[in-house]
Amino acid sequence: MTDKFQAVVIGGGPGGYVCAIRLAQLGLKTACIESRGSLGGTCLNVGCIPSKSLLNLSEEFHNAQSLSNKGIEIGEVKLNLSKMMKNKDKAVTILTKGVEFLLKKNKVTYFKGTGSFKSKNDIVIKDNNSKETIIQTENTIIATGSVPVSLPGIEIDEKVIVSSTGALKLEQVPKKMVVVGGGYIGLEMGSVWSRLGSEVHVVEFLDHITPGMDKEISSEFMKILKKQGINFHMQHKVEKIKKNNNNAIVSTLNENGSKKDFECDVVLISVGRKPNTEGLNLQKIGVELDEKKRVKTDKNFKTNQNNIYAIGDVISGPMLAHKAEDEGIAVAENIAGQSGHVNYDTIPGVIYTSPEVASIGKTEEQLKDLKINYKIGKFSFMANSRAKAIDDTEGFVKILADEKTDKVLGAHLIGPHAGELIAEIGVAMEFGASSEDIARTCHAHPTFSEAVKEAALSVEKRAIHS
Numbered sequence: 001m002t003d004k005f006q007a008v009v010i011g012g013g014p015g016g017y018v019c020a021i022r023l024a025q026l027g028l029k030t031a032c033i034e035s036r037g038s039l040g041g042t043c044l045n046v047g048c049i050p051s052k053s054l055l056n057l058s059e060e061f062h063n064a065q066s067l068s069n070k071g072i073e074i075g076e077v078k079l080n081l082s083k084m085m086k087n088k089d090k091a092v093t094i095l096t097k098g099v100e101f102l103l104k105k106n107k108v109t110y111f112k113g114t115g116s117f118k119s120k121n122d123i124v125i126k127d128n129n130s131k132e133t134i135i136q137t138e139n140t141i142i143a144t145g146s147v148p149v150s151l152p153g154i155e156i157d158e159k160v161i162v163s164s165t166g167a168l169k170l171e172q173v174p175k176k177m178v179v180v181g182g183g184y185i186g187l188e189m190g191s192v193w194s195r196l197g198s199e200v201h202v203v204e205f206l207d208h209i210t211p212g213m214d215k216e217i218s219s220e221f222m223k224i225l226k227k228q229g230i231n232f233h234m235q236h237k238v239e240k241i242k243k244n245n246n247n248a249i250v251s252t253l254n255e256n257g258s259k260k261d262f263e264c265d266v267v268l269i270s271v272g273r274k275p276n277t278e279g280l281n282l283q284k285i286g287v288e289l290d291e292k293k294r295v296k297t298d299k300n301f302k303t304n305q306n307n308i309y310a311i312g313d314v315i316s317g318p319m320l321a322h323k324a325e326d327e328g329i330a331v332a333e334n335i336a337g338q339s340g341h342v343n344y345d346t347i348p349g350v351i352y353t354s355p356e357v358a359s360i361g362k363t364e365e366q367l368k369d370l371k372i373n374y375k376i377g378k379f380s381f382m383a384n385s386r387a388k389a390i391d392d393t394e395g396f397v398k399i400l401a402d403e404k405t406d407k408v409l410g411a412h413l414i415g416p417h418a419g420e421l422i423a424e425i426g427v428a429m430e431f432g433a434s435s436e437d438i439a440r441t442c443h444a445h446p447t448f449s450e451a452v453k454e455a456a457l458s459v460e461k462r463a464i465h466s
């Protein structure tokens with residue numbers, strides 16, 4: 001007999017598993033299908049978590065080398081890369097198993113295998129041994145995420161030419177690494193390998209890194225990374241990559257027409273990711289895709305087919321785990337008859353380098369384009385007492401507020417714990433706060449968060465400590 005579900009989620013990433021749990025909480029008989037053999041998707045297996053583990057460990061390794069300057073003598077600091085990788089793998093295993101436990105606890109049926117549509121209400125699950133199971137569903141949520149893209153004619157072997165997945169499990173520190181693309185992945189993974197000893201060269205197509213980010217932050221970020229020893233080759237286009245056994249030659253062309261070759265041990269291709277819709281049989285059931293091959297949805301995450309929804313990296317919007325999670329919750333609530341929604345104006349973006357970079361709401365460039373008049377409040381970590389106390393003073397907080405109403409429209413931070421500090425501004429923006437609301441809120445001393453308060457004070461030119 002065929003199993004029947006009120007909702008089936010295809011994909012067990014942060015969008016899919018969170019959606020399945022919320023559906024089950026709301027009383028729907030729910031199944032979640034995942035093909036990779038472990039839950040948590042790109043994020044837990046080959047994305048957010050392993051990269052943050054390596055970012056943290058490589059930062060500790062880097063900092064340990066200068067501890068003697070701070071009066072802590074620990075002798076020679078040596079790298080044991082395989083142990084570092086085991087630590088990272090342990091974090092991944094604990095978290096992916098944790099998600100499996102959560103599905104069980106919430107009575108979500110977990111199917112290991114690849115799901116595809118047989119019809120609008122029948123899903124086929126093919127397991128590793130090609131055994132097929134068919135289940136029936138009233139509602140289906142496509143949460144199949146995204147996969148890395150390469151450049152035309154360049155094949156990723158995950159040894160010499162790697163995507164983020166290969167860059168997370170290199171067995172040796174490359175002497176020289178070329179990173180193609182100065183976005184999230186390139187700068188995070190470039191930082192990891194640079195701290196572990198690689199000579200890192202970032203080749204970027206545009207004249208600035210991290211496109212879409214507030215330009216002032218992006219140029220400060222590049223200055224800091226350069227000081228850390230990362231080399232940047234801006235407005236360079238990769239023409240071809242010649243792979244030998246253990247190295248590669250990356251041929252580039254810059255905008256003036258001059259050519260430059262880079263010989264290196266490893267090339268990381270980090271030029272973006274594409275939605276993962278292959279093999280779902282979407283054409284057969286008539287689910288429409290947009291011009292970028294993402295599943296097309298309305299504001300309630302519904303596709304053009306009744307009772308078929310999509311969330312996360314496979315639809316439009318930023319490819320971020322927390323965006324996928326929030327969409328998962330919202331669509332579950334909509335299916336259950338509630339009114340779930342996601343506020344796309346308050347989705348933070350964080351780059352977990354050192355210092356961290358965090359952003360929420362509108363950038364200055366966007367406000368200018370939208371012809372919205374704004375005021376700026378800025379405060380440097382150089383004048384923050386906690387940052388001074390621990391000698392971590394790079395960066396600043398920038399708050400953008402409406403010129404007339406003082407409503408906070410955006411905030412952009414580079415500096416210690418920026419990824420945590422941004423949450424305060426997210427809450428403020430959700431409540432429609434003004435910069436004065438933040439400025440009049442008591443912040444503990446001495447904390448990094450006082451830099452946020454001072455930036456808010458600075459909107460009306462009344463910062464105390466600068």
Ligand code: FAD
Pocket residue numbers: 010011012013014015016033034035036040041042043044046047048049051113114115116143144145146164165185276279280311312313314318319320321322323324352
């Ligand atoms: P995914 O996490 O991609 O999950 C989709 C799942 O569906 C996958 O496990 C896949 O195996 C499965 N699947 C696909 N097709 C089928 C099928 N037919 N049947 C069954 N299962 C299927 N985001 C952040 O917010 N913060 C970060 O710090 C961060 N760091 C990142 C670092 C790296 C190196 C990378 C690559 C990404 C990072 N991201 C980060 C992005 C984040 O991982 C994604 O935005 C997020 O995972 C998207 O969630 P999702 O559920 O939409 O898709």
Ligand code: NAD
Pocket residue numbers: 151180181182183184185186188203204205206209210211236237238269270271272273318319320349350351352
């Ligand atoms: P990205 O979109 O962040 O950056 C890609 C970069 O490559 C851009 O700067 C782009 O101009 C450049 N580029 C594109 N084509 C090029 C070419 N031919 N030659 C040189 N440069 C080129 O993409 P990504 O770094 O691959 O990351 C993919 C997605 O994963 C991100 O958009 C982000 O949503 C997610 N991610 C998030 C985090 C985080 O939240 N901390 C970390 C990693 C990844």
